Amino acid sequence: NFPIMASSILKRRDICNALGWSACRTRAFSTYTLSSVVDHLPQAVAKFHDIVADRASGCYVWDTSGRKLMDLTSGIGVTSTGHSHPKVIEAIHNQANRIIFAQQNILPATEASINLINHLKGIMPSTLSRFFFCNSGSEAVDNAIKVARSYTGKQNIICMQGGYHGRTYGAMSITTSKTVYRQTFGPLPSGIAVASYPYCLHCPTRKAAGGMGFSVSPCVEGVGKSFSARQCCGSPLEQLELLLKTQSHPSETAAIIIEPILGEGGFLVPPSGYLDELRKICDQNNMLLIFDEVQSGVARTGEWWGHQTLTKVQPDIMIFAKGIASGFPFAGLAARDDMFSKMTPGMMGGTYGGSALGCAAAVGTLEAIMEENMMANAKARGSQMMNALVKLADTYPILEVRGRGLMIAVEFDGPPGTAAKLVQEGFDEDLILITAGIRETVRLLPPLVITEEDVDFAMGALDRALSRVF
Secondary structure: OOOOOOOOOOOHHHHHHHHOOOOHHHHHHOOOOHHHOHHHOOOOOOOOOOOOEEEEEEOEEEEOOOOEEEEOOHHHHOOOOOEOOHHHHHHHHHHHOOOOOOOOOOOOOOHHHHHHHHHHHHHOOOOOOEEEEEOOHHHHHHHHHHHHHHHHOOOEEEEEOOOOOOOOHHHHHOOOOOHHHOOOOOOOOOOEEEEOOOOHHHOHHHHHOOOOOOOOOOOOOOOOOOHHHOOOOOHHHHHHHHHHHHOOOHHHEEEEEEOOOOOOOOOOOOOOOHHHHHHHHHHHOOOEEEEEOOOOOOOOOOOOOHHHHOOOOOOOEEEEOHHHHOOOOOEEEEEOOOOOOOOOOOOOOOOOOOOHHHHHHHHHHHHHHHHOOHHHHHHHHHHHHHHHHHHHOOOOOEEEEEEEOOEEEEEEOOOOOHHHHHHHHHHHOOEEOEEOOOOOEEEEOOOOOOOHHHHHHHHHHHHHHHHHHO
C-alpha cells in the first residue's frame, strides 16, 4: 500500500525508487515502443516521431529510453504553464478527492466552476459575461455557431481562408487550412462562405505597390517596426464586401468567425486596423463577430487574448480551449449577456460539459499564470526568440518571422518538404517542433515558463538543424 500524496501524483519512478528497483526502467519500461502498438492505432492520426513519452516537466519531455527533449510545441499550444505544473497537479488532485464528475444538468454548479467563472470575469473582454463550458475547441466552435444562428435568426457563417476551427462536422465545415482535414468527408454542412484572410507576405497587390512597409522582421516592439508601419492594401476587406454582395447577403449572414492570429493556417498576423474594420462591417450589417482564441488565447501572446495585441474592439462571442487547463481536456465560449436569449433550456448541453476536474485545472492554470507573471515572460522570451530568428535570416532563406509573444512562426523559401525536414532535423537536436499551414512554415509555441537559457539552447539547436536543411 502506497500513501496518496496531497500535493502531487505519485509517479512510476517514485514507486520504483521506494522499492529499490534500480533497474526498473530497463526491466519494466523498455518494451514500450511505438512499433508494438502502431498496428492497433488508426493511420489517419498523424504521428510525427517514433517516440513513447514517459514523463514531462516544464519545457521538457522524457521518453521511455530516458532521452530528454525540449518541447517547443506545448502539445500544439495546450501545456501553457508547462508540462505537469505543480499548481495544476495539485488543483486536479484536490478536486478528484472531492468530486470527479458533476453532470451539468443534474448538478449544475460546483465550487470549481464558480471559482473559474470568478476568475474568467477578471480576464475576459468586458462585454463577455456568460460562459458555456465543454470539452474541446471543436465542440466550442459548434456551439458558437448554434448561438449565432439562434440569436440572429440567420443561417450563414463567413469563415476565413486558411482558418482552422476543428474536426467535428460543424467546425470542419469552416476549416480551410488544409484539404486533409475535409477530404472524403462530405457533404459538409451548408451555409458557409469563405473570405480572404490577409497574407501580406504573398499579397500581389502589396508587392506591386512596392512593399508597403513589409519586412522579414515582425511588427513587434523591440524586434521590428511598429504595428502600424505595415500597411494594408485593402484587398481582403474589398473581397469581403464583394462576398456580401455575391455569396452571402447580410440579411442571411449570422456571423463572421476568425482566428485573430491565424493558427494552423500559418500563424498569420493581420495588418493594423483589419480587425477594427471587421467589427464595423459586422455592426453595419447586423452580424456577429466571433473570435476563435483556441490557439492564441490564455496569455500565449503576452496578453490574455491574442486579439488584445492587435485591437481594442471586442467580439460578440469568443472561443477558448487548449491552454486554458494546461493539458486537461476543457474548453468553452464566452458571450455577450443577451446571446442566449433566444434559446430555451435543453438547446445546449453535453454529458461531460463543465467538468469539475476541468474547471479546477483551469483555475490552477489561470492562478499559475498570474502568480508567476507568465504573460510578461511570454513577451520577453518571445522578443528574445524573434530577434534570434531574425538574425538567422542573415544565414538562411527565411522569408518572414511573425507572431506575438510565444506564438511564433518562421516561413522559409524552400522546396516542398523543407519545413517537415527541419522538424526532423530539429528532433535530432532534441527539439520537438511542428509545421503550420500549406507553405514551408515551422511554428514555435513553447510553454509560457520557458527561460532565457532555454531559448538560447533552442536557438542554438535550431541553427544546427537549419545548417543541415540548407
